[in-house]
Each structure stands twice: as structure tokens, then as C-alpha cells.
Amino acid sequence: MKRIAYVFGGLAAAGAGTYLVIYLYRWQWQRALICGVLLLVVEVLLFGVVLLGRLTRIEDRLRDSDRRQREMDARQQDVLTRLRQPPEAHEEARFRWLEDPADRTYVFVPVLMVTGVLLSGLAWVVQRIASATGKPAERRLAGRLAVLSAPDPDGADDLPELPPIGSAPSRGRTARLAAVSVVAAALTAGLVAGLAELTQTREEEPNLNEATSVLVQVDMRGPDMTASRRALAAQQVWERCRDSTSAPLRHATLGDLGDGLFAGVVRPALTQHDRMRLRGCLEDTTLERAHLTVVGIGDADADDD
Known part of the structure; x- marks a missing residue:
């Protein structure tokens, strides 16, 4: 589920960011604001999913730690209870030959003494063999533990540089x-260069034509949307956009062509x-229940009708 949330969240964030750049390039501020808010919401959602996952893992670790601690406490209590129990009398654990009459003859004690002598000699032989063969292993173990020992304060500068801990990364990785x-660096550089190319402010050449004509289509929603309401909506939007250009549209008129089409002339x-x-x-x-679509826009010369 987390992977699916990450995938859908990443796709949503990529789409919102893409359309945010597109709408900023098209000077459509309301849509850009909506995409920006959507991008922010998706980022907060992804942050919440990541944070929830981290908290879940922390809770699981704490739960496992508490369970292991309870098991350890139970074991300690069990061992402590056994240690505190009074010793039980075991009469049958004594040597029976001590209770027998002394007039009987046993060979247990001599056999036990001879066996002890033999076992002691065998243990001495094993110890000599182990001491002879264990010196190389001790030297290897001391070499492995040398990296963990503290350096000598007097000769710390003479110590060779130790290799880094951990295996070296493979060539393929x-x-x-x-x-x-x-x-990633190439894609980032291309994205930055493309955005800079699209948003760079350049000095434009003046338009030598007489005027610019704009043809718009007005669509209204609702059962009581008459032609007068459509014309009023078109006029409101047109007046609102008169100052959207670098030069205010002082000499701009908007005429009704019928069927929701309106033509504007800008000089x-x-x-x-x-x-x-x-x-x-x-x-x-942002007009309620109204939507304008620019059908066409072009220049008009003085000789055009």
C-alpha cells in the first residue's frame, strides 16, 4: 500500500508541477494557483505517508523491545525463584558403601585413584598439544583485534593509516x-535551461499592423442563461482583462456576433x-457559470474591412 501511495503521489506531484509551469507560461494565474495548491497538498500527503511509516516502524520496535524485556524479566524471576528455594534432602544421593559394614572389602577407592591419575596425565598431554597448536590462532585473533585497540599516546603519529571499515563498493555498482x-544532472540542467528559455524577458519588436482582432466563444451553464446574460458575462471578462497587457487597452471594443461569439478589436x-x-x-x-475560449487572434491592416 505504501508503494502504491508513493507511486500515485509521485505521479500526481509530477502532473501538478508540470501544469503549474504550463499555466505560468500561459499567464493563467488562477489555474496556476490551483495546481500549486494541489502540488502542496500532494507533498504534504507524501510527507504524512513517510512520517506514518516511520512512526509505525518505531512502534513495532518498541513493542518488540517491550516483549523481549518482559520475557527476560520472566526468565530472571524464574531463575531467582529457583535459587531462593530451600535445598531438599536427598538421602539416596549418598554413597551406599559408606553405610555398609566395615568388614567388607571394596576395590572402588583404588580404581578411582588410578583412573584419576590416568585422566590427569591425559589432560596434561591435551593441554600441551593445545598450547602448541593454538599460538598461530591467537596471533591471527590479535591481528584482527588490533584495529579496535587504542593507539599508543607516545607513538600515535607513527601508526599506519588503517583501511576503511566495510567492504569496498563493486565496480558495477x-x-x-x-x-x-x-x-539526473543532465535532466536537471535541461529542465533549468528550458524554463529559463521560456520565462526569459526579451525585448520584443513592435507590431507595425493597424490593430489586433480577437474572436472569443462564451459558454454559459444554467437553464436561465439568455443572450443578454451571455453578453454581460463577455463584457465583464473583457473589461477585466483590459489591463493584462503591457499597454492598457484603452481603444478596445467588443461586439456581439451571435451564437455566443464575440469579436474584439485592439488598437x-x-x-x-x-x-x-x-x-x-x-x-x-473566474466568472461564475461562464467560460470564455479564444477561438482566434490575429492582426488587421488598415486596408482590411
Whole structure:
């Protein structure tokens, strides 16, 4: 479930971020704000999923630790109870030959003494063999534990540099990590360069045409949306976008062509950047139950009718 949440959260965040950049490029601020809020919500959701996973793992560790502690306490209590129990009398554990009459003859004690002597000699032989063969193993063990010993204060500067703890990474893993790093750096550089190219402010050439004509389609929702309401909505949106361009649209008119189509004429003619800003403002309307779509936009010469 967590992996599915991560996948869907990552896809949602990527989509919201992509459309955020697109709407900012199109000068559609309301849609950009919505995508930004959605991106923020997805990021908070992913952060909550990660935090919940961490808390769940911490709770599991604490639960296991408490269980092991309870088991250890129970074992200690059991051992302590056994140690505190009074010793029981075991009459049958004594040597029976001590209770027998003294006029009987036994060979148990001499046999036991001879066996002890033989076992002592055998143990001495084993000890000599072990001491002769254990010196190389002790030297190897001392070499392994040398890295954990404290350095001598007098000769600390003369110690050789110790190798790093842990196995060295393999060549294949290093190559894969380097390839992924190079690809990620290239993608990041391309994304930054593309955004810089799209959002860079450049000096535009003036439009030498006489005027710019804009054709918009107004769609209304609701049963009582008449032609007068549609014209009023179109006029409100048009007036709201008069100051969206670099030059205020003082000499701009909007006419009704019927069937929800309206035509606007802007003088002087707009530059390419001002066209994009005007289109984004018209299509990013926030008027209730109304939506405007720019059907076409182009320049008009003085000789055009």
C-alpha cells in the first residue's frame, strides 16, 4: 500500500508541477494557483505517508523491545525463584558403601585413584598439544583485534593509516551510480535551461499592423442563461482583462456576433507576448457559470474591412 501511495503521489506531484509551469507560461494565474495548491497538498500527503511509516516502524520496535524485556524479566524471576528455594534432602544421593559394614572389602577407592591419575596425565598431554597448536590462532585473533585497540599516546603519529571499515563498493555498482548521477544532472540542467528559455524577458519588436482582432466563444451553464446574460458575462471578462497587457487597452471594443461569439478589436496591434497574456487572461476567467475560449487572434491592416 505504501508503494502504491508513493507511486500515485509521485505521479500526481509530477502532473501538478508540470501544469503549474504550463499555466505560468500561459499567464493563467488562477489555474496556476490551483495546481500549486494541489502540488502542496500532494507533498504534504507524501510527507504524512513517510512520517506514518516511520512512526509505525518505531512502534513495532518498541513493542518488540517491550516483549523481549518482559520475557527476560520472566526468565530472571524464574531463575531467582529457583535459587531462593530451600535445598531438599536427598538421602539416596549418598554413597551406599559408606553405610555398609566395615568388614567388607571394596576395590572402588583404588580404581578411582588410578583412573584419576590416568585422566590427569591425559589432560596434561591435551593441554600441551593445545598450547602448541593454538599460538598461530591467537596471533591471527590479535591481528584482527588490533584495529579496535587504542593507539599508543607516545607513538600515535607513527601508526599506519588503517583501511576503511566495510567492504569496498563493486565496480558495477559504482558505474551504475555514476550513470544515474550523470543522467539526473543532465535532466536537471535541461529542465533549468528550458524554463529559463521560456520565462526569459526579451525585448520584443513592435507590431507595425493597424490593430489586433480577437474572436472569443462564451459558454454559459444554467437553464436561465439568455443572450443578454451571455453578453454581460463577455463584457465583464473583457473589461477585466483590459489591463493584462503591457499597454492598457484603452481603444478596445467588443461586439456581439451571435451564437455566443464575440469579436474584439485592439488598437494599436499587440505584440506576441501581449497576445499570450491576453489569451491567458480571457481563458482563465473566474466568472461564475461562464467560460470564455479564444477561438482566434490575429492582426488587421488598415486596408482590411
